[in-house]
Amino acid sequence: MGSLNKLRLLHQVRKNQWLKPSELEELQNRKLRAMVKHAYENTEFYHRKFRDAEIRPDDIKTTEDLYKIPFTTKEELRQNSLGSMLAKGIDLNKCHVTETSGSTGIPTKVVYDSYANDFSKAVNLRSHIENGLKLRSKWVVFGDPNHFQKPQWFQKLRIFSPNQISVFDSVDEQISSLRNFNPDVLDGYTSSIRLFAQAVEEKGVEDIKPGVVFGTSELLDKETRKYINSVFNVEMVDHFGCVELNRTAWECSEHMGYHMDVDSVITEFIKDGEGVAANERGQIVYTGLYNYAMPLIRYNIEDIGIPSDEYCACGRSLPLMKVVEGRTDSFMQVPSGRIFSPIIWTTIMRKIPGVGQFKAIQEKKDLIRLLLVKNENFAENTVYQIEHDIKEVMGQDVEVKVEIVDNIPKDKSGKVRSAESRIKINW
Numbered sequence: 001m002g003s004l005n006k007l008r009l010l011h012q013v014r015k016n017q018w019l020k021p022s023e024l025e026e027l028q029n030r031k032l033r034a035m036v037k038h039a040y041e042n043t044e045f046y047h048r049k050f051r052d053a054e055i056r057p058d059d060i061k062t063t064e065d066l067y068k069i070p071f072t073t074k075e076e077l078r079q080n081s082l083g084s085m086l087a088k089g090i091d092l093n094k095c096h097v098t099e100t101s102g103s104t105g106i107p108t109k110v111v112y113d114s115y116a117n118d119f120s121k122a123v124n125l126r127s128h129i130e131n132g133l134k135l136r137s138k139w140v141v142f143g144d145p146n147h148f149q150k151p152q153w154f155q156k157l158r159i160f161s162p163n164q165i166s167v168f169d170s171v172d173e174q175i176s177s178l179r180n181f182n183p184d185v186l187d188g189y190t191s192s193i194r195l196f197a198q199a200v201e202e203k204g205v206e207d208i209k210p211g212v213v214f215g216t217s218e219l220l221d222k223e224t225r226k227y228i229n230s231v232f233n234v235e236m237v238d239h240f241g242c243v244e245l246n247r248t249a250w251e252c253s254e255h256m257g258y259h260m261d262v263d264s265v266i267t268e269f270i271k272d273g274e275g276v277a278a279n280e281r282g283q284i285v286y287t288g289l290y291n292y293a294m295p296l297i298r299y300n301i302e303d304i305g306i307p308s309d310e311y312c313a314c315g316r317s318l319p320l321m322k323v324v325e326g327r328t329d330s331f332m333q334v335p336s337g338r339i340f341s342p343i344i345w346t347t348i349m350r351k352i353p354g355v356g357q358f359k360a361i362q363e364k365k366d367l368i369r370l371l372l373v374k375n376e377n378f379a380e381n382t383v384y385q386i387e388h389d390i391k392e393v394m395g396q397d398v399e400v401k402v403e404i405v406d407n408i409p410k411d412k413s414g415k416v417r418s419a420e421s422r423i424k425i426n427w
């Protein structure tokens, strides 16, 4: 695809956000019909799925018809060969191939053709530009080196060119590589930016003063947001998405929720097989509208979100959703059936002297392993107090095992998470 076409795509998606809601809806339905037809005619997987459900592409005319199509699960992606998911005639050498982090299982390959890759970049740039990224901003992205891409022609000219920093580097390495660079924009995994902010504050680094900070993939909690905002004196902007569909929603400077990228993905919020009402929690189910190499239709991402019926004060017609703090696999469920959001961890642990970094891992419904990095206030009764305070919140029938460690291991994607559950939650 020509370079001018890439800029044209960017121009187009920037225009889409100001379309009338009815025009956006029409655009979405048109893209949906084309994708459904394509997936049925060109992929083994969806051909079979549609046939098994006794539906034809013509049965799907608008998003209202989506309920007729059975969900696609992560398990199906793992169990079916990549070939059966891909459209006929796809040349993998010409595609961008990436992998999910597989925090709950085996990673799966995700394939974008070059058009899809360009489109997803355009959608990604849209929210960055709308929040202050400039043509030649000094832009730093903390990310997983496995997902880094080679710079494109315009990026070699230092236009919209992110400086990629590995989240596997120590904060000292990160700081030293950014010294004298004076980044305008920090971007990337929220947990990495938090650790980076902490180091910047502790070491009194003065030459790192970004004007904009973007978080992505994992808004941990309000406290993290506040902390990052205070260190850099900004109002951080959060992004929402996943490896399979890329960015799917984003905040604008009004912070009224997350604008959904409805021109590139359909987001449904499902409970007990049906869409939820506004302001209710539902499982997020995505239908991608631009990746013809590997269609994903009604793909259950195993994450939770909340649709909103509010209009944003900014005037953009991209509808709003709200996110639930933390990822689904950071939520824990105890024998009583009660579900705890990952927010509880900072709340519980912040009050206990002696706690440096930590990570809570739920191994079984009634067993929490708590990895702890001591700080200078660690005392004989610290461990006892941790056990006591966790049980008080989660229940006396939950066993707590504290393990003292030197550092908290990052997960496969390089994220540092304070909570992780290895059990299946019954929502």
Ligand SMILES: [Zn+2]
Residues within 6 Å of the ligand: 252, 253, 254, 255, 256, 259, 312, 313, 314, 315, 316
């Ligand atoms: Zn807005």
